[in-house]
Amino acid sequence: MVAVACSSFFPMLFRYQEHAVIVLVVLSLGMCAIERVSPWIKTPLDLPLWLFMIWVLCTVPFATDSAYSFAEWKKFVAQAGVLYWSLLVLDRCRRENLPQQILWALALTGAALAVYSLVDFAGRGGTWRDRYIRANAFRSDYNWLSTYMVMTIPVVGSLIVLGRLAWFRAAQALALALMGGAQLFSYTRGGWLGHAAQGLALAAMVGGRRLALWVLGLLAMAGAGLxxxxxxxxxxxTVAASTVDTRLTVWAIGLRQVAMHPVAGIGYGNNSFVKKFPEYSVEAQAQVPEGARIIPAMHNTFLMVALGSGLPALLSFVWIFVALLRRLIPIPWGAAWNDRWSVLAAGIGLAVIGFAVRNLFDYMFMGSLAHIFWLLAAVGLTVTGSSWRSGGSGRQPGSPQDEGTSQAQQPAA
Structure with a gap:
């Protein structure tokens, strides 16, 4: 699990990572069959997640390019496999420190990525004056870097809160500063808005509505200062409205298509829009005057889902996020700070909020980013489960308590 977490920060390894996860899922199912135990771990995400996958599959025959949509559906199913495999491993291992170790791996790899991006940014002549040169992730771009930071900065914050040793807190604070710098110099406004949403949610959890209003005022002042x-x-x-205008244009086209195909959509996948409208492809747009070009994709994951597979798919997709957040960050907010597991869950919940906002402006629910999302979801669902909080997670497999339990459960001769 730690290896999956660390490799997720390197998109060029995704194919190897995807195949490795499939092998691990098969091996885990085989072990469960040998041990005659059920591999199914029930979660609040089961109903919306399976409804989404089944509905998208049912819309594939109506897609503009059915083969492409089916391939994209298979990718999503494989990514969701990370969730159930991680839940199974966490449930079977029962190692109390494993969830925190996974989050440490994410934090350390995210910090290393931030160092690389800042050094590369400075080496290419990046500056604070404007964003003509932007910080990039390793072998990818600023969009990926921004999304990585949105998902890992709240995790680092929760680890700082739980840290007991001064040197550990100092190291995590340094990592947080480096990651904040990488996010700043990515100059990605969608990532900044993701952090703004996280800040408002954190303020509401810590200080209620009044503190949230103060944070909102500070954010407004920062925007005015920019x-x-x-x-x-x-x-x-950075403040130019050109990319905003192109997004609004393509969103308007997408919404008109959603109104025309509200049930089955035009085909699941980010490229279905171009397959439906080849005149908006990159090649076709190259022949159009620069001021009249549009972005050849929805650049909004939720709108892409609605356009691709209809409004039922969108409702199921949103339901996944809502169900996950209700489990991670309970209301009233004060319940999120009862113990260390609640703090970790709150940090993961903030990461989910930022990731959702980030996907409002780009399609980032893909590849290794999706693996990080499902891995965080599995950790959050596990540490907020009743069996984990009851103290059962502290036992190690093979301990005397385990042996006594297993002997007690054996039928009498």
Missing amino acids: LVASQAGFQRD
Whole structure:
């Protein structure tokens, strides 16, 4: 699980990672068959997740390109396999420190990625004056870097809260500063808005509505300050509305298509839009004057799902996030700070909130990013489970208590 977590920060390893996860799932199912135990771990995500997968599969015959949509559906199913495999491993191992070790692996790899991105950014001549040069992730771009930071910064924050040793907290604080710098110099506004949503949610959990309003005011002041700086010649490209305008244009086209195909959509997958409208492909757009070009994709995961597989798929997809957040961050908010498992779950919940906001502006629910999401979901669901909180997670397999239990459960001769 630690290896899956660390390798998820390197998109070029995704195919190997995907095949490895499939092998691990098969091996785990084989072990469960040998041990005659059920591999199924019940979660609040089961109903919306399976409804989503079944519905998308049912819409494949109506897709513009059925083969492509079916291939994209298989990718999603394989990614969701990370959730159930991780839940099974956590449930069978019963190692109390394993969830925290997985989060440490994410934090350390995220910090290493931040160091690389900052060094590369400085080496390519990046500056604070504007975003013509942006910090990138290793062998990928600023969109991936921004999403990695959105998902890992809250995790690092929860680990700092739980840290007992001063040197450990200092190291985690340094990692947090490096990751914040990488996020800043990625100059990705969708990532910044993801952190803004996380800040508002954290403020609501810690101090209630009043603190949330204060944070909202500070965020508004920061946005106003950025606009003032652009008038002075700094960060003009960052506040430019060109990419916003192109997104609004393509969203309008997508919404019209959703109104025309509200049930089955035009085909699941990010490229279904171009397959439906080849005049918006990259090659076709190259022949269009620069001011009239649009982005050849929805650049919004939720709209892509609605356009691809209809409104029922969108409702199921949103339900997945809602069900997960209700489990990770219970209401009233004060219940999120009862113990260390609640703190870890709250950090994961903030990561989910930021990831959802990030996907409002780009299609980032893919590849190794999806693996990180499902891995975090599995850890969060496990540490908030009743069996884990009851103290059963502290036993190690093969301990005397386990042996006594197994002997007691054996039928009498």
